[in-house]
Amino acid sequence: DQQVKQNSPSLSVQEGRISILNCDYTNSMFDYFLWYKKYPAEGPTFLISISSIKDKNEDGRFTVFLNKSAKHLSLHIVPSQPGDSAVYFCAANRRGSTLGRLYFGRGTQLTVWP
Amino acid sequence: DSGVTQTPKHLITATGQRVTLRCSPRSGDLSVYWYQQSLDQGLQFLIQYYNGEERAKGNILERFSAQQFPDLHSELNLSSLELGDSALYFCASSVGGTGGLYEQFFGPGTRLTVL
Numbered sequence: 001d002q003q004v005k006q007n008s009p010s011l012s013v014q015e016g017r018i019s020i021l022n023c024d025y026t027n028s029m030f031d032y033f034l035w036y037k038k039y040p041a042e043g044p045t046f047l048i049s050i051s052s053i054k055d056k057n058e059d060g061r062f063t064v065f066l067n068k069s070a071k072h073l074s075l076h077i078v079p080s081q082p083g084d085s086a087v088y089f090c091a092a093n094r095r096g097s098t099l100g101r102l103y104f105g106r107g108t109q110l111t112v113w114p
Numbered sequence: 115d116s117g118v119t120q121t122p123k124h125l126i127t128a129t130g131q132r133v134t135l136r137c138s139p140r141s142g143d144l145s146v147y148w149y150q151q152s153l154d155q156g157l158q159f160l161i162q163y164y165n166g167e168e169r170a171k172g173n174i175l176e177r178f179s180a181q182q183f184p185d186l187h188s189e190l191n192l193s194s195l196e197l198g199d200s201a202l203y204f205c206a207s208s209v210g211g212t213g214g215l216y217e218q219f220f221g222p223g224t225r226l227t228v229l
Contacts, residue, residue, distance in 0.1 A: 036220075043118070043204055043206075044157070100216065101170055102147075102159065105156050
C-alpha cells in the first residue's frame with residue numbers, strides 16, 4: 001500500500017524556470033515530510049524537510065509547501081539549473097515515533113535543459 | 115560522500131543462491147535502516163536496527179534476514195534468491211532511531227542482479 005505517492009514519473013523544465021514537484025500522502029498520522037534527491041549511482045541525499053506545524057519551508061532555491069487538508073506537498077525549485085537534474089523522492093514519517101523508518105514515493109525524474 | 119559505505123557495489127548471482135550485503139554506518143550513528151528499490155518503485159523499507167537490536171520490520175521476506183554487529187556495521191542476508199529480488203539495496207544510518215528527529219544518511223547502494 002503506497003502511502004506516499006508521486007504521480008508524475010518525470011518532469012522536464014527549461015533552465016531558469018520554476019520546477020514544481022508534487023507529492024500526496026494518505027496517512028493522516030504523518031507529520032514530518034522530506035525531499036531527497038538522487039543522482040545515478042549514488043544514494044539519496046537529504047534536500048529539505050517540513051513539519052506539519054508549518055505550511056512552508058525555504059532553503060535557498062528550494063521551497064517546500066504543505067497543504068495538510070489536501071494531504072499534499074510540493075517542492076519548488078527556482079530558478080532551475082541543469083545540475084538539479086536528478087530523481088526527487090518525497091518521504092514521510094511520524095515525528096517522535098520510535099520507528100524512524102521513512103515512507104517513500106516512487107520518485108520524479110527531473111530534467112533541466114539549457 | 116555521506117559517510118555510509120556499502121559493499122559490494124554490484125552483485126550478480128543465480129537464482130537459488132545466497133548473498134550477503136554489508137553496510138558500515140557513519141561514525142557515531144547507532145541506527146541502521148535497509149531499503150529496497152525495485153525497478154520504477156520507491157524505496158521500500160525492509161528493516162531497522164538500533165544499537166544492535168532489531169527496532170522495526172517492514173516488507174521483508176522470510177528469505178531475508180539482517181543483523182547489526184557490536185561495531186554497529188550491519189549485514190543483510192538474502193537467500194533462495196529469485197529473479198524478482200533483483201533491485202538496488204540501500205543502507206541508511208542516523209544518530210538516533212526516532213522518527214522525524216534525525217536525518218538519515220544513505221549509502222551508495224548495492225545493485226543485485228539475479229539471473
